[in-house]
Amino acid sequence: MDKQKWEPKIVAFVCNWCTYTGADLAGTSRMKYPANTKMIRVMCSGSIDPVFILKAFERGADGVLISGCHPNDCHYNAGNFHARRRWDFFHELLDFIGIEKGRLQFSWISASEGKKFADVISKVTKDIKALGPFTDYQKMNSEFTAFFPEETAEDHEVLNKVEEIV
Amino acid sequence: MTVRVLPGSVKIFSGVEYSTDYKYMCSDPGQNLIKEAIHKYRLDAIVVGSCSPHMHERTFRNAAVSAGINPFMVEIANLREHCSWVHDDIESSTHKAIELVRMAIEKVKRDKPLTKINVPVTKRVLVIGGGIAGIQAALDVANAGYEVVLVEKEPSIGGHMSQLSETFPTLDCSQCILTPRMVEVHQHPKIKLLSYSEVVKVEGFIGNFKVTIKKKARHINEDLCSGCGLCITKCPIKKKAYNSFEEDLAFRSAIYIPFPQAIPNIPVIDETVCTYYKTGKCGMCVKVCDRQAIDFDQKDTMLVADIGAIIVATGFKLYSIDKKSADSKYKGYGEYGYGKYRDVIDGLQFERIASASGPTSGEIKRPSDGKEPKKIAFIQCVGSRDDSKGISYCSKICCMYTAKQAMLYKHKVHDGEAYIFYMDIRAGGKMYEEFVRRAIEEDDVKYIRGRVSRIYEKNGKYIVKGEDTIAGMPVEIEADMIVLATAMIPQDNAADLARTIGVPYDKYGFYNESHPKLKPVESTTAGIFLAGACQSPKDIPESVAMASAAACKTIILLSSDTLEREPVVAKVNEDLCAGCFYCKKVCPFGAVEVKDVKDINGIVYKEVAYINQGVCQGCGTCTATCLSKSIELAGFNNEEIFAEIAAL
Amino acid sequence: MSANTSKDTKKLQPSFVTSPPAPDSCQNTYNNSDHTQKHTVADEISERTFQDVSLCYQCGKCSAGCPIRYYMDIAPNKVVRLIQLGYYDEALKSETPWLCAGCLTCSTRCPKEFDLAKFMDAVREIAIEKGVEVKQKNIIKFHQAFLDQIRKHGRSYEVGLVAEYKMKTLDLLQDIDSAPGLYLKGKLGILPHNIKDRKVIKNIFKKTKNKTDNRDTESTY
Amino acid sequence: MNYGYFPGCSQTGSAKEYDISLRRVIDKLGVSFDEIEDWSCCGATSAHATNHKLSTALAMRNIMLAEQQGMESIIAPCAACYNRLIMSQFEIANHSGVKQETEKLLSSKFLKDIKVFNVLELFLKIGINKIAENRKRELSDLKVACYYGCLLVRPAAITKFDDAEQPTSMEKIVESTGAHTIDWNYKVECCGAAHSIARRDIVVDLSKNIIDDARAHGANVMAVACPMCHTNLDMRQRAMRRKYPGHEEFPVLYLTELIGLALGMNERELGIDLHYIDFKYADSALENSIANKMG
Ligand SMILES: Cc1cc2nc3c(=O)[nH]c(=O)nc-3n(C[C@H](O)[C@H](O)[C@H](O)COP(=O)(O)OP(=O)(O)OC[C@H]3O[C@@H](n4cnc5c(N)ncnc54)[C@H](O)[C@@H]3O)c2cc1C
Ligand SMILES: Cc1cc2nc3c(=O)[nH]c(=O)nc-3n(C[C@H](O)[C@H](O)[C@H](O)COP(=O)(O)OP(=O)(O)OC[C@H]3O[C@@H](n4cnc5c(N)ncnc54)[C@H](O)[C@@H]3O)c2cc1C
Ligand code: SF4
Ligand code: SF4
Ligand code: SF4
Numbered sequence A: 001m002d003k004q005k006w007e008p009k010i011v012a013f014v015c016n017w018c019t020y021t022g023a024d025l026a027g028t029s030r031m032k033y034p035a036n037t038k039m040i041r042v043m044c045s046g047s048i049d050p051v052f053i054l055k056a057f058e059r060g061a062d063g064v065l066i067s068g069c070h071p072n073d074c075h076y077n078a079g080n081f082h083a084r085r086r087w088d089f090f091h092e093l094l095d096f097i098g099i100e101k102g103r104l105q106f107s108w109i110s111a112s113e114g115k116k117f118a119d120v121i122s123k124v125t126k127d128i129k130a131l132g133p134f135t136d137y138q139k140m141n142s143e144f145t146a147f148f149p150e151e152t153a154e155d156h157e158v159l160n161k162v163e164e165i166v
Numbered sequence B: 001m002t003v004r005v006l007p008g009s010v011k012i013f014s015g016v017e018y019s020t021d022y023k024y025m026c027s028d029p030g031q032n033l034i035k036e037a038i039h040k041y042r043l044d045a046i047v048v049g050s051c052s053p054h055m056h057e058r059t060f061r062n063a064a065v066s067a068g069i070n071p072f073m074v075e076i077a078n079l080r081e082h083c084s085w086v087h088d089d090i091e092s093s094t095h096k097a098i099e100l101v102r103m104a105i106e107k108v109k110r111d112k113p114l115t116k117i118n119v120p121v122t123k124r125v126l127v128i129g130g131g132i133a134g135i136q137a138a139l140d141v142a143n144a145g146y147e148v149v150l151v152e153k154e155p156s157i158g159g160h161m162s163q164l165s166e167t168f169p170t171l172d173c174s175q176c177i178l179t180p181r182m183v184e185v186h187q188h189p190k191i192k193l194l195s196y197s198e199v200v201k202v203e204g205f206i207g208n209f210k211v212t213i214k215k216k217a218r219h220i221n222e223d224l225c226s227g228c229g230l231c232i233t234k235c236p237i238k239k240k241a242y243n244s245f246e247e248d249l250a251f252r253s254a255i256y257i258p259f260p261q262a263i264p265n266i267p268v269i270d271e272t273v274c275t276y277y278k279t280g281k282c283g284m285c286v287k288v289c290d291r292q293a294i295d296f297d298q299k300d301t302m303l304v305a306d307i308g309a310i311i312v313a314t315g316f317k318l319y320s321i322d323k324k325s326a327d328s329k330y331k332g333y334g335e336y337g338y339g340k341y342r343d344v345i346d347g348l349q350f351e352r353i354a355s356a357s358g359p360t361s362g363e364i365k366r367p368s369d370g371k372e373p374k375k376i377a378f379i380q381c382v383g384s385r386d387d388s389k390g391i392s393y394c395s396k397i398c399c400m401y402t403a404k405q406a407m408l409y410k411h412k413v414h415d416g417e418a419y420i421f422y423m424d425i426r427a428g429g430k431m432y433e434e435f436v437r438r439a440i441e442e443d444d445v446k447y448i449r450g451r452v453s454r455i456y457e458k459n460g461k462y463i464v465k466g467e468d469t470i471a472g473m474p475v476e477i478e479a480d481m482i483v484l485a486t487a488m489i490p491q492d493n494a495a496d497l498a499r500t501i502g503v504p505y506d507k508y509g510f511y512n513e514s515h516p517k518l519k520p521v522e523s524t525t526a527g528i529f530l531a532g533a534c535q536s537p538k539d540i541p542e543s544v545a546m547a548s549a550a551a552c553k554t555i556i557l558l559s560s561d562t563l564e565r566e567p568v569v570a571k572v573n574e575d576l577c578a579g580c581f582y583c584k585k586v587c588p589f590g591a592v593e594v595k596d597v598k599d600i601n602g603i604v605y606k607e608v609a610y611i612n613q614g615v616c617q618g619c620g621t622c623t624a625t626c627l628s629k630s631i632e633l634a635g636f637n638n639e640e641i642f643a644e645i646a647a648l
Numbered sequence C: 001m002s003a004n005t006s007k008d009t010k011k012l013q014p015s016f017v018t019s020p021p022a023p024d025s026c027q028n029t030y031n032n033s034d035h036t037q038k039h040t041v042a043d044e045i046s047e048r049t050f051q052d053v054s055l056c057y058q059c060g061k062c063s064a065g066c067p068i069r070y071y072m073d074i075a076p077n078k079v080v081r082l083i084q085l086g087y088y089d090e091a092l093k094s095e096t097p098w099l100c101a102g103c104l105t106c107s108t109r110c111p112k113e114f115d116l117a118k119f120m121d122a123v124r125e126i127a128i129e130k131g132v133e134v135k136q137k138n139i140i141k142f143h144q145a146f147l148d149q150i151r152k153h154g155r156s157y158e159v160g161l162v163a164e165y166k167m168k169t170l171d172l173l174q175d176i177d178s179a180p181g182l183y184l185k186g187k188l189g190i191l192p193h194n195i196k197d198r199k200v201i202k203n204i205f206k207k208t209k210n211k212t213d214n215r216d217t218e219s220t221y
Numbered sequence D: 001m002n003y004g005y006f007p008g009c010s011q012t013g014s015a016k017e018y019d020i021s022l023r024r025v026i027d028k029l030g031v032s033f034d035e036i037e038d039w040s041c042c043g044a045t046s047a048h049a050t051n052h053k054l055s056t057a058l059a060m061r062n063i064m065l066a067e068q069q070g071m072e073s074i075i076a077p078c079a080a081c082y083n084r085l086i087m088s089q090f091e092i093a094n095h096s097g098v099k100q101e102t103e104k105l106l107s108s109k110f111l112k113d114i115k116v117f118n119v120l121e122l123f124l125k126i127g128i129n130k131i132a133e134n135r136k137r138e139l140s141d142l143k144v145a146c147y148y149g150c151l152l153v154r155p156a157a158i159t160k161f162d163d164a165e166q167p168t169s170m171e172k173i174v175e176s177t178g179a180h181t182i183d184w185n186y187k188v189e190c191c192g193a194a195h196s197i198a199r200r201d202i203v204v205d206l207s208k209n210i211i212d213d214a215r216a217h218g219a220n221v222m223a224v225a226c227p228m229c230h231t232n233l234d235m236r237q238r239a240m241r242r243k244y245p246g247h248e249e250f251p252v253l254y255l256t257e258l259i260g261l262a263l264g265m266n267e268r269e270l271g272i273d274l275h276y277i278d279f280k281y282a283d284s285a286l287e288n289s290i291a292n293k294m295g
């Protein structure tokens, strides 16, 4: 691949209520950011399954961004709380299976943070560019995907905590 | 971005039958273009590359419907806000636009037709709590023509407002404005008042709640009693129980009506002190009641009601400085004596003392010896804004009621001196700052900025050790009486009730609104609304405004016979479900239920998750949590999202 | 104490004050101060006390309950305020930290759970390091004398303490009513209790000696 | 039961009688101590007032010794020592780096958790009924103002044994001697301990307030559990009278002396005769109280 011409491919999973709307605002405000990122809209960052991310890497994404509402600002109260817990853990796991941590990034962008959205996309694009192309995706296969669901202990803990809070 | 090239580029993707472009797709001619294409090419799904779905998704779905295809077979590629407006580079943005359209195409190919969910609506509202907020909400809803069930845990409605003397910022008498409202509730043909009752169970979902209410035994037959009060005057047990309405500044008899204006005006027998329940003797009340209304054998009864919407208006409680148990999240004030000094009272006690109908008939007297205090100190922010005592928030109303009380004191004790120790004066409201200035300028109330460190008794006086942080001088005042503006905290059982009815609450126990700015009276549970001080500390004007808003929201809900909901809800594949119920634990709305799966013989062989479509809000948290991938969120299922990813 | 007063050192002041109306009398007493420095006195205090000075919301409850309040030049809460805003000179020169008896009344009652007693410890410590001239000389001399006893003997030796303190303060009469009494009652030993492992104590003193303290070793901290 | 004992410097000098009475009393109650060998000063007030690292290291040296000498817990009868020891332990446990730093200074490692008790905790552990059972005198004519001072119960979050504002444990102990206790306002007010020498004027004022409040609430004796408090409240009464000529003498006893009296020891045995303010628990009183009890 020609390093010069190579442009990273980035997938962003964003929640419908905050980040997606924040991106709309960036648009209506004509803020500029690189075109490398494509967004997949979900209802809540809590519904983003780690498998989605692995799939994205499998499909040759060089980086993945997850973004939802700010903590406490979740449209669904607790959804992004789950997301956060899950991601902390998943981030470690990613490192473990050999994908650089920097390829998966998180941010909390509210519907009114168009500027932040543009900044985050620019930053993520820059970061991923610096990491270079993700070439291991051919090696990835569903083994990883299968591997993930085993991690229940942590989830357990998270769930129990949630019970106390809700 | 070059729009021109798009139709040709996307045409080559598999499944695409037709593609075109138009300048204003959302305009009528644009919509007609879509409809014509659907007919002409017998399309079963469409992708619109346009502006944000938040803008025109509905427009295009309606167009699809009128052309005969399911509205959920429409996907929008956001080419304006997410592409053309944000990228300058023509080549890359055009490329991105094509990919966005492809993703939408891949998704729409897997979309399934969905139908909106219709749920019927029961046209009856439950109001929990009969303070001013509950009263206002009940009256508004009833006046709109809907039935209301008002549940109040105390023997009478009225809440805290019935205890107040005069109210800021106008200094009008609380009872005078409240009593007519209470009577109206009592007489309203659409309101069923269940006093001395509590909600014990809430099942169901928006439009279709089933609520179980426990009616506690008053030991009086409400249908027979005329409220003559003869039983009360004759009851020999007069001083065994503190009068909680009078904030323990007076006693009451074993059979009592909490206060003269009580609604309903029917007594209650306090089993814990009544001689009959102790020895089986007495029965004086029975003898004097010529209507045979006394019923010692009366038992608690359970009522079940079908309810369409719920308004929670359970109010607040005042923090007391008593020593708290070790496991309490609050701590008492040892430095102020843990409540051992009788003349160190709280705000509500002062309200009773200043109240014309109170234990002192409105004369300012101190509890220990009944003397008129010549020097009075008020201390603000007691409990509030105090991390170490467990309450970090500002109680919002105490600055105002303290100013009011100092004024009332000065109006009644002309030669008295009033000092207020404060940290900040928070008087944001119409005529509020003016009110505080009046206390300072006209009534000569002395405000001293600084938190008091200690109170102790010395020769019948109370030494208040403070610091004037503005002057930078220590201050010691020998006061005759001290009024603590203690914090407004949630009711004792606030968290329990929240769990019973299914509303979320914050770390203190106040109920959470759905959005702090734009949905302030909705709880996050559909069909449950909030009013008054159960949501956060509030004064009367705010409580009433919130109550009317909540009433209005329920009226909107009840105005249609059925509710239409977006079909974006989760559904469990029962064959796959392992019955681990992680989904149940994470669902923020309690939408997941346990369902028994039976074999042909009717024997339960496993339990699976079942999602109540009326309750589910479609967040999808459960889908990501389910390890066996047995839950799908309609419109955003894994297959659809994988397809989008695959289209990258 | 050595006075490091120097007219040309800049007065340490909050960055928002543009033209310092500083009269000569409150010129700064540091030898190494510069308000452009990144690591401020407030930062230093936060590090030593493990709590941020911004926690304090200036309610004054600490001062209201402080038993020594009436003897102080400025209220304890004001010392925190001065540090919060960057008026380090004024804070470090105040008598208040020196008069603070470390009784923890303030720390116990503070609604923000700010440990003010510990804060005062840090202010004193920094004042010493910066060589700020302290008005409460007797108190500082007492501390010096006390610690000298420990350094020398491993324990506090009351006769030595009083003797050294008297030497330092030249206040020979003050305790006259109690010391002889103590002798008579057999409560004061004439000889110090020396612990065995005095080396370790000396070592502790040496290693913890404040870096910027350049006064003679025998009577500093 | 066997405890490690950290007497503190004052106990070897001006508070000799505290040490004496404590040892006698617990001996009578069947408890003994092992004094920490080669203990050193905890650095109280002066060290932490001026140098936090020094302060922690000085205090923790003693904890380290106790650990090395196989002790599980330590009794620190001086409130100031007690406070320094537990505060230093707290620092080490809760703030990163402090432990390593201190270990380096002491060239040794902390391995165990040594529990430090003050004298109130000690008696509560021994059991106050033990005092009542062994009582030889009924001190019922004593009305005792229990003075905790500032450092015994603070900070409550760390000391964790009694209420910081309205403590009651000393009252419980004193009542087990048959004496009465009074409720008063200055239980936890500071006497200015640290300034006993350098700012005697302050100490005199503060201590006078404390004595006055005790007297005003009907006390005829005060019980203390700290040598610094005792110095200020007993020894400084002369200075008090110089400054406030109307000041009347007021006896101040160590808690241990009070218990000793109840257990039947006399003033000499307990070192009460070493106080500045005379306290003669006359034998007549003894007889009276016994007579009272019988009658
Ligand atoms: C000392 C003081 C002085 C004040 N002075 C003023 C003033 O001058 N002006 C002003 O505007 N505001 C004043 N206020 C504030 C005012 O009292 C409140 O704003 C108002 O009472 C809030 O009304 P509410 O209906 O939300 O709550 P509440 O008055 O607390 O009513 C709640 C009701 O719900 C009932 N309830 C609770 N739990 C349950 C349950 N589980 N089931 C059934 N029923 C339940 C309670 O019994 C109560 O009747 C003052 C407050 C205090 C403390
Ligand atoms: C600097 C600033 C910062 C703020 N920050 C916050 C914040 O962070 N959070 C927050 O909650 N609130 C904030 N607010 C407050 C918030 O702006 C207001 O609460 C809110 O805008 C009020 O909404 P409104 O609809 O009542 O009035 P407005 O927003 O004033 O809307 C009134 C509308 O009526 C129109 N209008 C006026 N007269 C007529 C007429 N005669 N005929 C027809 N139309 C008319 C006006 O053109 C206007 O569109 C802030 C306010 C200010 C000034
Ligand atoms: S971009 Fe959106 S708003 Fe504009 S014409 Fe197209 S569909 Fe309509
Ligand atoms: S119970 Fe009987 S006596 Fe009592 S108020 Fe009712 S009617 Fe009157
Ligand atoms: S039976 Fe009970 S309530 Fe009735 S009069 Fe007697 S004590 Fe009062």
Ligand code: SF4
Pocket: B380, B381, B382, B384, B385, B393, B394, B395, B396, B397, B398, B399, B400, B423, B424, B425, B426, B485
């Ligand atoms: S309203 Fe006033 S008194 Fe009440 S907590 Fe807030 S600032 Fe304090």
Ligand code: SF4
Pocket: B572, B576, B577, B578, B579, B580, B581, B582, B583, B584, B608, B609, B625, B626, B627, B628, B629, B630, B631
């Ligand atoms: S998480 Fe999945 S497997 Fe577990 S109960 Fe819910 S649907 Fe069934």
Ligand code: SF4
Pocket: B569, B570, B586, B587, B588, B589, B590, B591, B592, B611, B615, B616, B617, B618, B619, B620, B621, B622, B623, B633
């Ligand atoms: S989608 Fe959200 S609301 Fe619906 S059942 Fe799942 S977790 Fe609950």
Ligand code: SF4
Pocket: C055, C056, C057, C058, C059, C060, C061, C062, C063, C077, C080, C106, C109, C110, C111, C112, C113, C114, C116
């Ligand atoms: S009590 Fe605490 S918050 Fe209040 S002024 Fe003092 S240090 Fe600051």
Ligand code: SF4
Pocket: C062, C065, C066, C067, C068, C069, C076, C099, C100, C101, C102, C103, C104, C105, C106, C107, C116, C117, C120, D190
């Ligand atoms: S620790 Fe110091 S500042 Fe705090 S109350 Fe005691 S003497 Fe005052």
